[in-house]
Amino acid sequence: MRADAVNAIEVLRAEGRRITTARRTIIELLGETPDHLTAEDIAAHVHAAHPEVHMSTVYRTLESLETWGLVEHFHHGHGAAFFHLSASHPHAVCAECGRVLDVPAREFMPLVDHVRDAYGFELDVAHNALIGRCLEHAPSAH
Amino acid sequence: MRADAVNAIEVLRAEGRRITTARRTIIELLGETPDHLTAEDIAAHVHAAHPEVHMSTVYRTLESLETWGLVEHFHHGHGAAFFHLSASHPHAVCAECGRVLDVPAREFMPLVDHVRDAYGFELDVAHNALIGRCLEHAPSAH
DNA sequence: GTTCTTGCAAAAGCTTTGCAGGAAG
DNA sequence: CTTCCTGCAAAGCTTTTGCAAGAAC
Numbered sequence: 370m371r372a373d374a375v376n377a378i379e380v381l382r383a384e385g386r387r388i389t390t391a392r393r394t395i396i397e398l399l400g401e402t403p404d405h406l407t408a409e410d411i412a413a414h415v416h417a418a419h420p421e422v423h424m425s426t427v428y429r430t431l432e433s434l435e436t437w438g439l440v441e442h443f444h445h446g447h448g449a450a451f452f453h454l455s456a457s458h459p460h461a462v463c464a465e466c467g468r469v470l471d472v473p474a475r476e477f478m479p480l481v482d483h484v485r486d487a488y489g490f491e492l493d494v495a496h497n498a499l500i501g502r503c504l505e506h507a508p509s510a511h
Numbered sequence: 512m513r514a515d516a517v518n519a520i521e522v523l524r525a526e527g528r529r530i531t532t533a534r535r536t537i538i539e540l541l542g543e544t545p546d547h548l549t550a551e552d553i554a555a556h557v558h559a560a561h562p563e564v565h566m567s568t569v570y571r572t573l574e575s576l577e578t579w580g581l582v583e584h585f586h587h588g589h590g591a592a593f594f595h596l597s598a599s600h601p602h603a604v605c606a607e608c609g610r611v612l613d614v615p616a617r618e619f620m621p622l623v624d625h626v627r628d629a630y631g632f633e634l635d636v637a638h639n640a641l642i643g644r645c646l647e648h649a650p651s652a653h
Numbered sequence: 654g655t656t657c658t659t660g661c662a663a664a665a666g667c668t669t670t671g672c673a674g675g676a677a678g
Numbered sequence: 679c680t681t682c683c684t685g686c687a688a689a690g691c692t693t694t695t696g697c698a699a700g701a702a703c
Binding site: 443444445446447450461463464470472476477479480483484487488489490491492493494496497498499500501502503504 | 586587588589592603605606612614618619621622625626629630631632633634635636638639640641642643644645646
């Protein structure tokens with residue numbers, strides 16, 4: 370189990386939350402994969418080991434973990450949201466192939482600072498993915 | 512009727528598309544409001560004058576107009592997409608009050624250029640809104 | 654008249670909720 | 679044993695689709 374996941378379980382324990390099958394399994398899964406998973410992806414993986422875990426439990430678990438700051442999700446327009454262990458940074462999703470690019474938060478800092486100064490708006494660049502096209506699918510790349 | 516809307520109707524006519532009640536009404540509505548409307552908002556306005564226009568017609572009309580480059584939509588995470596006459600620029604939506612800030616595209620150009628150079632990814636900053644908090648709801652403003 | 658568009662109804666995709674039984678501590 | 683969590687079923691919200699009737703040109 371990766372350090373992220375161990376830590377998340379520790380946090381649960383420290384705060385007196387119950388460590389259930391769904392919670393442990395989902396945290397382990399999110400800790401093991403570098404990918405960005407939808408609730409359905411997560412349910413599929415969980416079912417492989419624990420077929421009794423219901424979809425609604427997956428959603429409720431993700432919601433709880435997010436409330437406690439252990440998990441985050443982001444949207445990319447059409448389709449389901451993506452979930453991952455907390456580690457706020459922006460994402461860019463290719464409109465053609467769905468590939469997700471993790472962008473370090475620092476790349477957005479000048480923009481965030483500028484928008485704050487000029488418009489009085491504090492951007493949370495991690496909550497919604499930006500849509501675009503990756504190298505292979507860029508309009509200029511053919 | 513605003514110039515944008517007149518122009519959009521002209522384009523339809525010039526391309527030999529049919530000018531139907533739904534199309535004309537929706538274009539006029541989008542031309543008249545500075546707001547960003549959901550399909551449901553649009554249907555409500557259209558119904559006021561033309562109660563027979565069905566929700567599915569609203570969606571199909573918006574889809575067609577978008578295909579022809581006259582309308583655009585963007586997403587802001589949870590909830591319905593927003594539609595407006597074409598005029599690509601990024602949006603920032605306040606997570607607290609839902610207020611939408613229009614951001615000139617030029618503000619994003621340095622970021623877009625940098626991400627293209629550094630990551631080979633062409634961002635389309637207009638398709639997904641960025642989430643954040645406006646002046647009154649910023650974490651630091653209380 | 655011919656072709657494109659619409660109204661209706663039904664369903665699809667993602668997510669939330671009420672409730673009663675069950676597990677964690 | 680008490681409180682919190684879960685399974686199930688049902689529904690909610692946004693959006694899409696098939697089809698036959700209807701409107702635009």
